[in-house]
Amino acid sequence: MAAATADVVIVGGGLVGASLAIALGGSGLQVRVVDPVTATAPEQPSYDDRSTALSPTSRRILEALELWPAISGEAAPIRTIHVSDRGGFGVTRMQAEQEGLDALGHVVPNRVLGRVLRERLAAQPDAVQSVTARVESAEPGPDAVHLTLDDGTDLAARVVVAADGTRSALRERLGIDLRETDYDQVGVVANVTPARSPDGRAFERFTPEGPLALLPLAGGHCSLVWTVSPQRAEALAALGDADFLAALQEAFGYRLGRFLRVGRRVAYPLGLSRSARRVAGRSVLIGNAARTLHPVAGQGFNLALRDVAELAERLHGAGRRGEDPGAPALLQGYADARESDHRRVTAMTDGLVRLFSNRLPGLRLARNLGLVGMELLPGARDGLVRQAMGRGSRLPRLARGLSLESQHG
């Protein structure tokens, strides 16, 4: 039986794969999103109990894709980011007002993002279709990549986008190496309710074990990402809710009053993993499959959405001009355009983890001086703010809030 063909096959319909598929609606390209886990399934890894801090650039991309109106009702604005070192004297604040913005970012529960993406995927034109299956094998050829799915079907794709997460099976099949740095840290994630509403304030507190982030959520709740050693994560998991809240109180202090409640707790091993290449022939790696970052600076999805904006723009252009969307030069052009943003965000995130997880007394002094310096020297702080907000590099059309349709009009 002849294989079905598609212009673009996106392997993985998580946050990143689904966003790309939506951005490609209207490009005239035949797009297939292949994922064994439907977006509603409880085990869907992208749409779990986490929340995501979206940068203003990500918001603009979601606006340009007309997704933001469905998200904004459940998005909590971040108006201040308060950065401190436990037991140290350095504190720095980043304020939306100082940046001339209404918000430095917005925090959205992943389940909300999942619901909105799923609904929009279901409403895509016929050219964009979802396939519930797992990709079992990939065979790159000169004109197409040949995929075999676990339901027995074959698919030939002019370009394959691997958006299948950190443990990307597609990356392995393509023979692309993964470089991994294990920080020996675990992120304990939960929603917590403090006595005082966070009211637009996000907190990043660096403790000897690792950074602790509390992000504001709608309804006076907070999303906690507490980075600890694997041993400490196990000990925390064994605690009842009251004891867990007491431990959190000790680590965070009383800036939000007493912690009253905690929801389901989930632990994620944290590291940095980078694929040796992000493009190989007619294949592109994107999202966690290309690069998985420590969540300390909330950059993983924001970086990936900027990739989505750049890649979608180039694929749209090829689709409209009737050109080959998998032409290796087009894909390499995409990877080159995104290289400096990747380097900067990775270096900033890795640097923050290393600087703030280290117990050496000299470093502790240095980072406190660093935080004080950032407060006194707005230039240094503004660099961090710009990076955190996704304004560090040249922006593709979607990231400037422009639709991809209008570029051809």
Ligand SMILES: Cc1cc2nc3c(=O)[nH]c(=O)nc-3n(C[C@H](O)[C@H](O)[C@H](O)COP(=O)(O)OP(=O)(O)OC[C@H]3O[C@@H](n4cnc5c(N)ncnc54)[C@H](O)[C@@H]3O)c2cc1C
């Ligand atoms: C604790 C924590 C907090 C975070 N906070 C933030 C934040 O505040 N801001 C931010 O920008 N980022 C944040 N991130 C990062 C963000 O969550 C990731 O960037 C994002 O989840 C990556 O999504 P993805 O679609 O690339 O991968 P995934 O979410 O892993 O999705 C992969 C998809 O591929 C599918 N799949 C797997 N194998 C196959 C196969 N063989 N065939 C077909 N499909 C397959 C899976 O079913 C899944 O749907 C955080 C991460 C963590 C761990």
